[in-house]
Amino acid sequence: MPLLHAFYLGIATLVIAAATARGRVHPVLAVIVAAAGFAYASGMSVSLLGKVFGTGFGQTLNALGLPVLASAIVSALAARSFASEAVFRASSRLTDRGKSVLVAALGLAAGTGASTGASFAVLSPLRDAVVPGRRGALTLGLALSAGQGLLLPSPVVIAATAILAADWRHVLAFGVPAAMLSATAGAIVASRVRPETASALPPATRTVTAGASLALPAACLLMALMLIVQSIGDIPSEPFGGGGAREMILGTGRPLILLLAGVAVMLVGARGWRGAGLSETGWVAKAIGNAAPLMLLLGAAGGLQSLAQTSHMAEMLAEKVLPLSLGLAVPFLAAAIKKTLQGASLVAAITAAGMVQPLLPALGLESGAGRALAVLAVGAGTMTVSHVNDGLFWLTADAARLRPGRALALFSSLTALQGAIAIVALTGVLLVLVL
Numbered sequence: 001m002p003l004l005h006a007f008y009l010g011i012a013t014l015v016i017a018a019a020t021a022r023g024r025v026h027p028v029l030a031v032i033v034a035a036a037g038f039a040y041a042s043g044m045s046v047s048l049l050g051k052v053f054g055t056g057f058g059q060t061l062n063a064l065g066l067p068v069l070a071s072a073i074v075s076a077l078a079a080r081s082f083a084s085e086a087v088f089r090a091s092s093r094l095t096d097r098g099k100s101v102l103v104a105a106l107g108l109a110a111g112t113g114a115s116t117g118a119s120f121a122v123l124s125p126l127r128d129a130v131v132p133g134r135r136g137a138l139t140l141g142l143a144l145s146a147g148q149g150l151l152l153p154s155p156v157v158i159a160a161t162a163i164l165a166a167d168w169r170h171v172l173a174f175g176v177p178a179a180m181l182s183a184t185a186g187a188i189v190a191s192r193v194r195p196e197t198a199s200a201l202p203p204a205t206r207t208v209t210a211g212a213s214l215a216l217p218a219a220c221l222l223m224a225l226m227l228i229v230q231s232i233g234d235i236p237s238e239p240f241g242g243g244g245a246r247e248m249i250l251g252t253g254r255p256l257i258l259l260l261a262g263v264a265v266m267l268v269g270a271r272g273w274r275g276a277g278l279s280e281t282g283w284v285a286k287a288i289g290n291a292a293p294l295m296l297l298l299g300a301a302g303g304l305q306s307l308a309q310t311s312h313m314a315e316m317l318a319e320k321v322l323p324l325s326l327g328l329a330v331p332f333l334a335a336a337i338k339k340t341l342q343g344a345s346l347v348a349a350i351t352a353a354g355m356v357q358p359l360l361p362a363l364g365l366e367s368g369a370g371r372a373l374a375v376l377a378v379g380a381g382t383m384t385v386s387h388v389n390d391g392l393f394w395l396t397a398d399a400a401r402l403r404p405g406r407a408l409a410l411f412s413s414l415t416a417l418q419g420a421i422a423i424v425a426l427t428g429v430l431l432v433l434v435l
Helices: 002-023 027-041 046-080 083-091 096-110 116-130 134-150 155-163 168-191 210-233 243-252 255-270 283-310 313-321 329-342 345-359 368-382 391-399 404-434
Strands: none
Touching: 002 027, 002 313, 002 404, 027 046, 027 283, 046 083, 046 116, 046 210, 046 255, 046 283, 046 391, 083 116, 083 210, 096 116, 096 134, 096 168, 096 210, 116 134, 116 210, 116 255, 116 391, 134 155, 134 168, 134 368, 134 391, 134 404, 155 168, 155 345, 155 368, 168 368, 168 404, 210 243, 210 255, 283 313, 283 329, 283 391, 313 329, 313 345, 329 345, 329 368, 329 404, 345 368, 368 404, 391 404
């Protein structure tokens, strides 16, 4: 039965790719219909379908929709005040490789935030000014994926570290080079992808105020930092204290607070409140209109993800790899199966870590270094594979101007490649330690 449900999800994915090819069907409609078809084929009742899809839709609109709206408003303000052009001119001092390194470094750091999708959204205005278009979008998306799976204080790594009782210092020592290797591989491949025909921002000569030129990086980096602080607040040892202090830290990265903080910084720096820009017909209305389709698409993908989780196919298939005596490959495969089939990296990490925790001695991973490598193997698995049930997939596809079928061929395959590179590197470290 779980194999059959996984087959249905694969069919739903192919339907989305085929229906949206050449713009025949809008992605929002394609995802909704495919999600309903998957649920019906999996034997869900109409009432359960409606309830589960609606819950996933609403939660995703809050978690990712508001950061997307913040990104759209910040982008509109940056264009209106010519702040994007100022950042573009400043970054022109770097080589193309230097720009990619900068975007990848930002992605690795922001990947440790509470949500990679939200981090991608809030960094997009800045990324688009430094490395516009497809190459920058793919580089940022892949770096975020690597940071989420392999670096502390990513929620994925925090959860696996706590469950597997690993030493955070070992996790950090092994995770940093693995993350850098994965992000570098992603950036190299992304740099060789054929760019779209859209041109980059022109190096205009308009005069930009100091406040406006600084407002764009300040707003984007502030929102990304807020997400990272929220992750640190989630650490079980409560480094910022418990009770009300912890709740305040956790609230810092909430989507609504992100939106208010980021937009406020841009409004002050770019003086965007002047004129009729905030009216129903001003620039803010256009920004909201531009963000709406992507917000609805993310909501629909969240509904599909919720339906996939409800079917419980991922857990049952992940259990099939537990009897295998394959060392680090067991936590990696358990997490990869869970992530690929149900889409949520944190849920995949928690489930996979819980499954392999009793098996660590049998897998030869009971030592301090072994536990840390098992944590990172779980994290590498959560990088594999991002596709139509994952918000980061749709955000990257939209920013890179890729239709779903092309995004599956590029971004999904590259996240699988990153996961493979990470687990090979981690296995090499284990072999060195054993020998």
